[in-house]
Amino acid sequence: MFNFGTWTSEFNNFLMGFLPDWLTVVVECVIIAVLVLLTYTVLALFYILYERKLCAWFQCRLGPMRVGRWGLLQVFADMFKILLKELISLKDTDRFLFKLAPYIVITSSVVMLACLPWGNGLQIIDYNIGIFFILAVSSVGVLGILLAGWASNNKYTLIGAMRSGAQMISYEISLGLAIMTIIVLAGTMNINSLVWEQDSAWFIFRGHIPAIIAFLIYIVAATAETNRGPFDLPEAEHELVAGYHTEYSGIHFGFFYLAEYLNLFIVSGIASLMFLGGWMPLHIPGWEGFNNVMNWIPSIVWFIGKSFFVSYLIIWFKWTFPRVRIDQMLAFEWKYLMPLSLANLVLMAVCVALGWHF
Amino acid sequence: MSDIKELISGICPGATFTEGETLLVTVEEKDWYPLAKALKETKGLEFDVLSALIGMDWKESLGVMYYLTSTSRGWEMISVKVAVADRENPMIHSVSDLWKVALFQEREVYDFYGIKFINHPDMRRFFLRNDWVGYPLRKDYDTNPALNPLRMTDEENEDDTVSYVEQPDGKIKEVPGKVFEESDYVVNIGPQHPSTHGVMRFRASVDGETVKKVDVVSGYIHRGIEKLSENLTYPQILHFTDRMDYMSAHQNRHCLCMCIEKAMGLEIPRRAQVIRVMMDELMRISSHLLAFGCTAMDLGATTAFFYGFREREMILDIFERTCGARMSMNYNVIGGVIADLHPDFVKDVKHLIEIMPDRLKEYHKVFSGNIIAKNRLKKVGMLPKEDAINYDITGPSGRGSNWSCDCRKVHPYSIYPELDFEEVLLDGCDSYARYMVRMKEIEQSCRILAQLVDNIPEGDIRAQVPKVVKLPVGHWYQQVEASRGTFGVYIESDGGKNPYRVHFQSPCFNLVGVMDLTCRGNMIADLITIGAALDFVIPDIDR
Numbered sequence: 001m002f003n004f005g006t007w008t009s010e011f012n013n014f015l016m017g018f019l020p021d022w023l024t025v026v027v028e029c030v031i032i033a034v035l036v037l038l039t040y041t042v043l044a045l046f047y048i049l050y051e052r053k054l055c056a057w058f059q060c061r062l063g064p065m066r067v068g069r070w071g072l073l074q075v076f077a078d079m080f081k082i083l084l085k086e087l088i089s090l091k092d093t094d095r096f097l098f099k100l101a102p103y104i105v106i107t108s109s110v111v112m113l114a115c116l117p118w119g120n121g122l123q124i125i126d127y128n129i130g131i132f133f134i135l136a137v138s139s140v141g142v143l144g145i146l147l148a149g150w151a152s153n154n155k156y157t158l159i160g161a162m163r164s165g166a167q168m169i170s171y172e173i174s175l176g177l178a179i180m181t182i183i184v185l186a187g188t189m190n191i192n193s194l195v196w197e198q199d200s201a202w203f204i205f206r207g208h209i210p211a212i213i214a215f216l217i218y219i220v221a222a223t224a225e226t227n228r229g230p231f232d233l234p235e236a237e238h239e240l241v242a243g244y245h246t247e248y249s250g251i252h253f254g255f256f257y258l259a260e261y262l263n264l265f266i267v268s269g270i271a272s273l274m275f276l277g278g279w280m281p282l283h284i285p286g287w288e289g290f291n292n293v294m295n296w297i298p299s300i301v302w303f304i305g306k307s308f309f310v311s312y313l314i315i316w317f318k319w320t321f322p323r324v325r326i327d328q329m330l331a332f333e334w335k336y337l338m339p340l341s342l343a344n345l346v347l348m349a350v351c352v353a354l355g356w357h358f
Numbered sequence: 359m360s361d362i363k364e365l366i367s368g369i370c371p372g373a374t375f376t377e378g379e380t381l382l383v384t385v386e387e388k389d390w391y392p393l394a395k396a397l398k399e400t401k402g403l404e405f406d407v408l409s410a411l412i413g414m415d416w417k418e419s420l421g422v423m424y425y426l427t428s429t430s431r432g433w434e435m436i437s438v439k440v441a442v443a444d445r446e447n448p449m450i451h452s453v454s455d456l457w458k459v460a461l462f463q464e465r466e467v468y469d470f471y472g473i474k475f476i477n478h479p480d481m482r483r484f485f486l487r488n489d490w491v492g493y494p495l496r497k498d499y500d501t502n503p504a505l506n507p508l509r510m511t512d513e514e515n516e517d518d519t520v521s522y523v524e525q526p527d528g529k530i531k532e533v534p535g536k537v538f539e540e541s542d543y544v545v546n547i548g549p550q551h552p553s554t555h556g557v558m559r560f561r562a563s564v565d566g567e568t569v570k571k572v573d574v575v576s577g578y579i580h581r582g583i584e585k586l587s588e589n590l591t592y593p594q595i596l597h598f599t600d601r602m603d604y605m606s607a608h609q610n611r612h613c614l615c616m617c618i619e620k621a622m623g624l625e626i627p628r629r630a631q632v633i634r635v636m637m638d639e640l641m642r643i644s645s646h647l648l649a650f651g652c653t654a655m656d657l658g659a660t661t662a663f664f665y666g667f668r669e670r671e672m673i674l675d676i677f678e679r680t681c682g683a684r685m686s687m688n689y690n691v692i693g694g695v696i697a698d699l700h701p702d703f704v705k706d707v708k709h710l711i712e713i714m715p716d717r718l719k720e721y722h723k724v725f726s727g728n729i730i731a732k733n734r735l736k737k738v739g740m741l742p743k744e745d746a747i748n749y750d751i752t753g754p755s756g757r758g759s760n761w762s763c764d765c766r767k768v769h770p771y772s773i774y775p776e777l778d779f780e781e782v783l784l785d786g787c788d789s790y791a792r793y794m795v796r797m798k799e800i801e802q803s804c805r806i807l808a809q810l811v812d813n814i815p816e817g818d819i820r821a822q823v824p825k826v827v828k829l830p831v832g833h834w835y836q837q838v839e840a841s842r843g844t845f846g847v848y849i850e851s852d853g854g855k856n857p858y859r860v861h862f863q864s865p866c867f868n869l870v871g872v873m874d875l876t877c878r879g880n881m882i883a884d885l886i887t888i889g890a891a892l893d894f895v896i897p898d899i900d901r
Contacts, residue, residue: 156545238886
């Protein structure tokens, strides 16, 4: 398996050769920041096209076809349009909070992006509490949404923000418990170790029944966390026009829009990290030849491929299901999903204690 | 019929009777409310449906024509004429406590004729702005545009209302009121809103997410069709019907043509009758497909919307081939239809009937079979049968409350008596029942089409009609089953080539009247669901 770490350490040594230590760190940080932002933009553009094409095919349509071959350049046109649009400032809004809100949302999602295990040796932030850190940062995003809804001084946005607050706080519990279930199995919160733990087999296979239940709970909770259908109540366009970002225009709206798509990638990335081995190729114990062939596929392709697959699932049911109602959504979480997650956690603990796993 | 006369004479000795298309009872204003109460409540009469309430200006007097229907007497209909001579301050007792449908109907009459209804709880204008000068449907209305310029300011006092309450001593007292309290949190939904299906405006006071009260503000697409009609000849007013409920264009126009033909005593060729009925049923399928798509869309299931539109497209293609247009078809004319069928018509309709059952299964699989959709629709927007009758909620919405009100069965017209089809009735009384009635009516409409498609007789498509259509002096009322309920046309003629008064009794007007009743206590999201399941079309309300 190729380790991208050799490239990065070579580059590090190259810089150290003629720069003092502090400058090396500064230069590396700048390069990383640029790379993360670039990845962010490219992924967001890809996701917009990905979703538009997929939903078009579900709906017996072709999707964007005019700009570029198969509409491939459509998203670039959209991006430039959104960059050129005027930032409309409104009367009687809280100016400072109104402008701050999109930055909070986008910052939280950029930080989460940096925590993902992109490939073997391609880890940007690697704490020993990595997955815990991701959960903590993801909760900051809801603050931006609440601020956006509040600062807009609009009844629709306020209702959207309140819904969003109730929804995200509720579903974070199930999300956390589903991840916790896997941590019990893995015994570590460090992202790099989590991936290496899946060298023999992915957690979804190693943890069998409780891991599969946790995966399903995770997908539901993650959909709610990213405000996507059938849990897109905060921006339910048929009730609240556009929910919390009704009053935003131009790039401020663009930030919410990008963050929404990137959060989709991020929750898919975490799903692939926790359940589908992160960047770890598909390994089947005992099948050495097969495992070697799988290792030939670069780790970064594995990670992105798995994430796209999970995103596909989420997009699929967004475009199939109707939206739930706020009371049904909260009842579903507190009455069914959370007790199930707790029971599942206990089940996993029992399995681990008795060694009933692979 | 004669027992009605006896009973009415017993209650109100001053009533006079005129035989006609329906029995016309003329009473004085002071006798009207007791008579109305007796008509509704007396055993053996029980006129439980107020089918139409039509404001009138007879020049020497202003007044109202009421069309009452008794479901227990086999849908027998009578009309009551109430007139007052006072043009300055005309007042008639409100019947809104007897028939709730009058709550909005009387506001419309007040808006157009300035007739104040005594004891009506909320006597505001319905379509026009509060600061509108004059009452436009009065014959002496000043049309000078300087009086009512295009106002650039917001409407003032939109929360103020008034009620004319009769005191025990017989005096009328003006009691001002408020639509919403100062402390209410009022969310404005519309007129520019994705889910009001047009320029409709609801003001909903909410407690958290729960709706406390809904105030309907209408008139954003009011075009004054009834006023315009008074200055046009009969063939010229036909096209308005396509522009009211554009999803029932054929049925509405069929209704107006039948009303004029009835007045002229015209016999319609068999071929034209068959074509008209087939077009009506195609229109109904297309309307219900749109309703399916919009319900799904409003609940957030965007994909199902496209499935509904895919099949609707085929029907629009059929219309396009024969009528030359996909909307506003302008197909029915006085005496028949304007053009013969396209050679592919039979083939296209057969293809549609063939694929529809499979497609309906697909809809249930993708949308109505879904647990989320069921939870969103079931027990939402409850409308018991008594309320459906009282508010005159006809069409699929009324039949979802188990009220057998299909005009094709109760007042058969055209060739419907010969056709074999079932009236779909469900007793859920909720949004799900209304939705399912529509889905099942698609099957029934296909059944009607299947009976007719191979039996279109040869012959003329139009009867001989004089160049200038003139109706004799008199008045006529005709009803048909449009896609959303019973659509009625009232024509009063003074013998000239223009109608003296035309009134369109649209089903959607009544549908929007139950929004407040059905939404109270539900969530904001349910308001959208209820609106989608009632399936009103805004131009039909505003006319």
